[in-house]
Amino acid sequence: MQYTLKNNQVTVQVDTFGAEMHSIEHEGMEYLWQADPKFWGRHAPVLFPIVGKLKNGSYRYADKTYQMSGHGFARDNEFELIRATQDELVFELHENEDSLNHYPFHFNFRVSYKLSANKIRVRYDVKNEDEKFMSFGVGAHPAFNVPLKNGKFEDYQLTIKPDGARTFIPLDVPTGTIKVDERKEVTVSTLPLTRALFEQDALVYSSSDEMSVSLTNSIDDHGVTVSWKDMPYFGLWSPYPSEAPFVCIEPWCGIADDQNTDGDLITKFGINELAPDGKFSCEYTIEIK
Incomplete structure (x- = not known):
């Protein structure tokens, strides 16, 4: 079921399935990609409890092997709407019988959307409701029309702030894993959009403590x-070689497997850990012009 946030500047629609945004409208224009399956059949999936792909689609925890598809299962689960106000929607997901077959933890995962003027704040709250430490990743994958x-x-470009040196982490295209051994420091500030920019799949970088990526045009x-x-x-991504009319800007607390991983979830590159009853939160903001 879809729910709407609206003020005098922006209208946002969010679906309970995946707690995924389906629309961002401003001045009669649609800013969010409309999930044409010819190119990519999603709008802005929520990534949990992993970000990116696992090596061979599996991981090991407590001497047992689990299978999980890229970006985790939250995007393919029905969330419960637990709060709806004039300017905020909050959705919640718990473990279920199927999730426990892929991810052996009890958890509470909330996704909230808050609308203020021309800004949408998206917040992720994770609580470990298990008796053991919980390993997880969480992230965003919104796609914007171009x-x-x-x-x-x-005619469009991506501007990264603060500019300057940061770590570029290349992907192995066939597997979707990262090449940690090939990380390098690069100076990046403005990326003019071209199809060839994404020839090697997504561009993955380290973040500064506080930063932004802007999509603008000439x-x-x-x-x-x-x-x-x-x-x-x-990550920054648009499908290649298809000429898909969108680009994704994706802040993450987590990352794909290192191609050299031994498959242990606890030692997975970029993983987060929560103690029993521990809480974790992160958020990002979309500003519309």
């Missing part, structure tokens, strides 16, 4: 800025 209104894909003032704090990685 072009937003005018021009073509190549024709008009329409654009999107995604900003966040304390989310240590981010």
